[in-house]
Amino acid sequence: MNYHTLAEHIPSLRRYAIALLHDRNRADDLVQDTLERAMKKFSLFVTNSDLRAWLFTIMHNIFINQISRRREVMDTGDTAVQDPSAYNMAEELIVARDFIIALQQLTDEQRSIILLIGLEQLSYEETARVLKLPVGTVMSRLARARERLHALLNGEAGPQLRRVK
Amino acid sequence: MSKSPIIKDEELHAYVDGRLSPQRNAEVKAYLAANPEAAEKVRVYQQQNQMMHTLFDRVLHEPLPAKLENMLPAPVPRRSYRAVAMIALSLMTGGMSGYLLRGEVTHTIMVAEPFTGRAAVAHAVYAAEILHPVEVGAENEAHLVQWLSKRLGHQLRTPDFTSFGYQLVGGRLLPGDKGAAAQFMYQTGDGARLTLYVSVKDSGMEQTAFRVQEENGQQVLYWVDDNLGFALVGEKGRNQMLDMARVAYQAMSF
Numbered sequence: 001m002n003y004h005t006l007a008e009h010i011p012s013l014r015r016y017a018i019a020l021l022h023d024r025n026r027a028d029d030l031v032q033d034t035l036e037r038a039m040k041k042f043s044l045f046v047t048n049s050d051l052r053a054w055l056f057t058i059m060h061n062i063f064i065n066q067i068s069r070r071r072e073v074m075d076t077g078d079t080a081v082q083d084p085s086a087y088n089m090a091e092e093l094i095v096a097r098d099f100i101i102a103l104q105q106l107t108d109e110q111r112s113i114i115l116l117i118g119l120e121q122l123s124y125e126e127t128a129r130v131l132k133l134p135v136g137t138v139m140s141r142l143a144r145a146r147e148r149l150h151a152l153l154n155g156e157a158g159p160q161l162r163r164v165k
Numbered sequence: 166m167s168k169s170p171i172i173k174d175e176e177l178h179a180y181v182d183g184r185l186s187p188q189r190n191a192e193v194k195a196y197l198a199a200n201p202e203a204a205e206k207v208r209v210y211q212q213q214n215q216m217m218h219t220l221f222d223r224v225l226h227e228p229l230p231a232k233l234e235n236m237l238p239a240p241v242p243r244r245s246y247r248a249v250a251m252i253a254l255s256l257m258t259g260g261m262s263g264y265l266l267r268g269e270v271t272h273t274i275m276v277a278e279p280f281t282g283r284a285a286v287a288h289a290v291y292a293a294e295i296l297h298p299v300e301v302g303a304e305n306e307a308h309l310v311q312w313l314s315k316r317l318g319h320q321l322r323t324p325d326f327t328s329f330g331y332q333l334v335g336g337r338l339l340p341g342d343k344g345a346a347a348q349f350m351y352q353t354g355d356g357a358r359l360t361l362y363v364s365v366k367d368s369g370m371e372q373t374a375f376r377v378q379e380e381n382g383q384q385v386l387y388w389v390d391d392n393l394g395f396a397l398v399g400e401k402g403r404n405q406m407l408d409m410a411r412v413a414y415q416a417m418s419f
Contacts, residue, residue: 010233015224019217028230035236095290099216117182118214119221124184139175146178146210 006038009055012120017059019115022104030066034059053126056116060130067108102152110145117142172196177203181210212293219289219383223282279342280370281378281387284362284396287339287348288383292358292398299335299350309336313347317365319392324361324416326351329409331359343367359399361413370394375410377403386410390418 013034017027037058103111109131116122116130117138124142128135172193179185180193197204228234291298301309306323314321316338323333331351339346339362346364364370370389378385384406387396395417397410 010229011225011227014227014229014233015221018224019221028233031233032236035233039236096216096220096286100220103217114213115217118210119217121182124179124182139178143174143178146213149213150209 005051006035006055009052010035012052013055013059016056016115016120019103019119020063020108020111022100030059030063033062037062050126053122053130056120056122056126057130060112063108063112098153102149105152106145106148110141110148113138113142114145114149172203177207178210181207181214208293212289215289215293219285280346280362280364280394281385281396283339283341283346283364284348284360284387284398285383285385287346287362288358288360288398291337291348291350292360298358300337302335303333305335306333313338313345313363316345317347317363317393318344319365321347321363322416323349324409324413326359326409326412329405329412330354331409334358341365342369357400359397359401359409362396362398363417364394364396366390366392366394375407375414377407388414393417 010031013031014027017030018024021027021030034055038055041058103114106114112131113127116127117124122130124135124138128138131138133141176185176189176193180190180197185193197207301312303309310321310323313336323336326332330353332353334350334352336347336349339348341364344365346362349361349363351359351361366389373387373389375386375388378387383398383400384403385396385398386406386409387394388410389395395410395413397406397413399406399409401409
């Protein structure tokens with residue numbers, strides 16, 4: 001167990017953070033904070049097996065703290081949707097943009113669940129540990145999050161993703 | 166409908182996420198075949214997962230920003246770009262003889278080419294489309310080729326992939342980085358689809374030999390010639406994709 005092992009997980013931590021926050025600078029800050037805390041606690045962590053889930057747990061805790069701090073300051077309640085053109089990926093394709101916007105319109109928790117399971121391929125049990133929720137709750141919220149994302153893409157988002165029946 | 170086993174909604178999600186036992190997985194699969202409504206849900210969820218991978222997987226292959234890289238005392242392991250460069254070089258010198266790398270490709274080659282990202286997204290979006298996969302169908306092939314050639318300002322051709330079991334479905338015009346891009350779609354008898362994305366070369370694109378990129382099980386084979394960038398996107402094995410890329414390259418070049 002060494003820092004190499006930790007380093008292996010950085011790309012997927014970044015992928016998750018960028019998808020979660022939709023802001024590369026903030027995402028890299030979040031990864032940096034996560035790594036700092038992880039290295040401080042590293043010796044406490046003995047087994048290699050769920051290092052990944054452990055790192056996502058640290059990241060989630062930092063994310064939640066930041067959110068609550070931000071909420072106190074801004075008190076807007078709603079997650080701001082950033083200008084998707086700031087995201088320099090496939091921006092020409094409206095579909096991709098609609099998807100990113102819809103993803104940002106989910107609640108933070110819905111987005112976390114969808115990303116941890118669908119993108120990072122964490123198991124339901126791992127996701128439950130990361131988010132400190134019962135497994136059954138994770139599963140029911142995953143279902144709701146996916147339905148909501150689908151509804152956003154079909155209704156409130158642009159016409160390109162409206163499915164033709 | 167015959168009596169079907171009771172499949173809970175949760176299990177549809179677990180199916181999408183690959184979290185069922187092999188036995189239960191088979192049961193759900195059979196259930197889906199008889200229940201279009203449930204199958205549609207599954208398709209929607211699968212598409213969501215696929216879209217996230219298409220959009221975000223490339224982050225995995227980006228170089229880390231310095232502030233992250235500098236955090237760890239040991240260097241972050243990197244892919245061997247040297248090996249990649251060697252392969253590319255051997256391809257260049259192979260030149261027109263048509264030599265291509267085959268089974269020896271062991272590295273997934275990752276190069277940040279925005280046009281391959283657009284090709285992958287366009288594939289994810291339109292290859293999944295049932296009713297309107299293309300704007301102009303293969304029955305108007307001559308018109309399709311003429312139209313897209315005109316819009317891209319370069320003579321295009323449709324490669325013949327019938328020896329691989331793929332027939333031309335048609336094509337469409339797409340937005341590229343600086344101007345127009347084209348997508349040709351092919352399909353096998355059992356519905357597997359493959360797309361060939363063609364984009365006008367811009368200053369950010371460097372001429373390359375064939376390169377392979379993998380995104381979420383999708384192989385993206387791409388190359389850039391004097392004027393155009395090409396990306397072949399499909400789910401087939403890498404070797405077959407390489408063979409098809411060679412056919413496409415020859416069709417487009419000669």
